[in-house]
Amino acid sequence: MPTEQLASLIAWHRQRAGLSQVELAQHAGVSRYVVQDLEAGHGRTTWGKLCAVLSVLNLSFEPVGPLVPAWRNATSAGK
Numbered sequence: 760m761p762t763e764q765l766a767s768l769i770a771w772h773r774q775r776a777g778l779s780q781v782e783l784a785q786h787a788g789v790s791r792y793v794v795q796d797l798e799a800g801h802g803r804t805t806w807g808k809l810c811a812v813l814s815v816l817n818l819s820f821e822p823v824g825p826l827v828p829a830w831r832n833a834t835s836a837g838k
Contacts, residue, residue: 760820766800772816773798787811 760768773783773794780794787794789808796803797812813819822830 762800762802766798768818769794769812769816770798772818776816783812783815786815 773780776783778786780798781791784791784794787808788811789804793804793808794812797809810819
């Protein structure tokens, strides 16, 4: 997903949830600057912080691609 689409998706869901950037940040356990950067399309955050924000908004990423089934098999076999 392009950065601009991710930024728009996060902002749209936040607004529909009736949350300010500060409120979303508080619920996600991140700083307001993380939410602000995500909505501006800046890539200055960690995967964990992005996942925390997405979780609050009830969003997630699903990996897709030709090698994903092989990766799933390889990683689940090691558990």
